[in-house]
Amino acid sequence: MVSPPTLRLRIPAVNSRPPPHAVVMRCRRSIAASVSPPGDANGSTGVPAAAPASRDPISLPRPLTTADLMEASGDGLKVAYQGCPGAYSEAAAKKAYPSCQTVPCEYFETAFQAVENWVADRAVLPLENSLGGSIHRNYDLLLRHRLHIVGDVRLAVRHCLLANRGVKIENLRSAMSHPQALAQCEQTLTKLGIEHREAVDDTAGAAKLIAEHKLQDTGAVASSLAAQLYGLDILAENIQDDTDNITRFMMLAREPIIPRTDKPFKTSIVFSLEEGPGQLFKALAVFALRKINLTKMESRPHKKKPLRLADDNCSAPLKHFDYLFYVDLEASMADPNAQNALANLKEFATFLRVLGSYPTDVSEA
Numbered sequence: 001m002v003s004p005p006t007l008r009l010r011i012p013a014v015n016s017r018p019p020p021h022a023v024v025m026r027c028r029r030s031i032a033a034s035v036s037p038p039g040d041a042n043g044s045t046g047v048p049a050a051a052p053a054s055r056d057p058i059s060l061p062r063p064l065t066t067a068d069l070m071e072a073s074g075d076g077l078k079v080a081y082q083g084c085p086g087a088y089s090e091a092a093a094k095k096a097y098p099s100c101q102t103v104p105c106e107y108f109e110t111a112f113q114a115v116e117n118w119v120a121d122r123a124v125l126p127l128e129n130s131l132g133g134s135i136h137r138n139y140d141l142l143l144r145h146r147l148h149i150v151g152d153v154r155l156a157v158r159h160c161l162l163a164n165r166g167v168k169i170e171n172l173r174s175a176m177s178h179p180q181a182l183a184q185c186e187q188t189l190t191k192l193g194i195e196h197r198e199a200v201d202d203t204a205g206a207a208k209l210i211a212e213h214k215l216q217d218t219g220a221v222a223s224s225l226a227a228q229l230y231g232l233d234i235l236a237e238n239i240q241d242d243t244d245n246i247t248r249f250m251m252l253a254r255e256p257i258i259p260r261t262d263k264p265f266k267t268s269i270v271f272s273l274e275e276g277p278g279q280l281f282k283a284l285a286v287f288a289l290r291k292i293n294l295t296k297m298e299s300r301p302h303k304k305k306p307l308r309l310a311d312d313n314c315s316a317p318l319k320h321f322d323y324l325f326y327v328d329l330e331a332s333m334a335d336p337n338a339q340n341a342l343a344n345l346k347e348f349a350t351f352l353r354v355l356g357s358y359p360t361d362v363s364e365a
């Protein structure tokens with residue numbers, strides 16, 4: 001089976017200008033952004049049809065755009081993901097945008113760049129796993145790039161142990177995969193008598209490497225789709241240590257989406273605070289007092305400022321750890337309660353950025 005090449009080169013700066021058709025899309029979006037979303041005024045609002053002239057233009061339905069149609073099914077969208085064809089990230093991209101064209105990328109950063117440089121329209125990247133925890137690299141990249149989170153998608157990850165035809169479990173000395181996948185199957189691999197672990201960039205990449213090098217003593221931890229794509233046998237199925245193994249992916253775009261209140265939305269923010277007792281308590285209180293539920297919190301070192309002098313004469317101790325706090329709120333930015341909470345946080349946060357306000361995936365993973 002011929003699979004698309006993985007995007008690997010740094011994208012030249014010459015691509016940083018959007019192509020002409022992209023500029024048209026951008027204009028359409030900003031027109032759309034200036035009026036209310038279709039669900040707000042689709043004729044079922046009780047406004048009498050006989051009085052169109054007196055209707056506030058803001059409440060009139062806006063024309064459906066090609067971008068809206070593309071967004072719903074992913075038809076015609078190019079979606080970047082990290083890894084080789086058959087990676088779980090590709091399955092997540094297909095779940096998020098069912099009729100999209102997927103674009104494999106060598107690194108997470110390549111996927112960010114692919115969208116920024118108009119090589120792809122969206123990126124779908126893992127953020128956290130129910131067994132392995134957060135994928136910190138993507139939290140850091142969110143801040144280094146200007147993309148917006150426009151949705152999230154949950155995927156049930158069912159790992160298989162794959163090997164070349166004729167190889168048996170007892171022949172395997174080593175298991176190769178993405179570090180998260182190896183961590184998710186650690187106990188099962190040990191029980192199967194496989195001692196060594198070899199980390200590579202993605203699960204499907206491990207399957208591809210084992211097939212290409214005809215390895216006889218190494219198995220891959222990857223999906224059943226990867227087995228099919230690279231012609232490997234499935235020696236064991238569902239080898240993750242916990243049957244409930246869910247990875248949450250974020251959907252990224254160049255433009256934010258218009259937040260709404262008619263379906264469950266999440267808002268992801270990142271902020272930093274002054275040093276001092278109770279600062280974090282105060283920050284979290286802006287949400288607690290407004291009954292806004294937090295679904296996730298992550299702290300990361302502020303890499304731009306790993307060292308900071310407290311005063312000019314260098315007598316004060318050096319500060320090595322400055323933190324950024326990433327928080328997911330169960331709220332839409334269209335909700336005045338959430339807007340007030342962020343306005344309040346902004347009064348004392350040293351830095352605040354909204355990474356996205358987006359409909360959350362409530363489907364079965």
Ligand SMILES: O=C(O)C(=O)C[C@]1(C(=O)O)C=C[C@@H](O)C=C1
Nearest residue numbers: 087088089126178180202203247
């Ligand atoms: O390697 C893959 O197949 C991926 O899509 C990456 C990844 C991850 O980064 O967590 C995604 C889902 C699984 O949790 C294991 C690996």
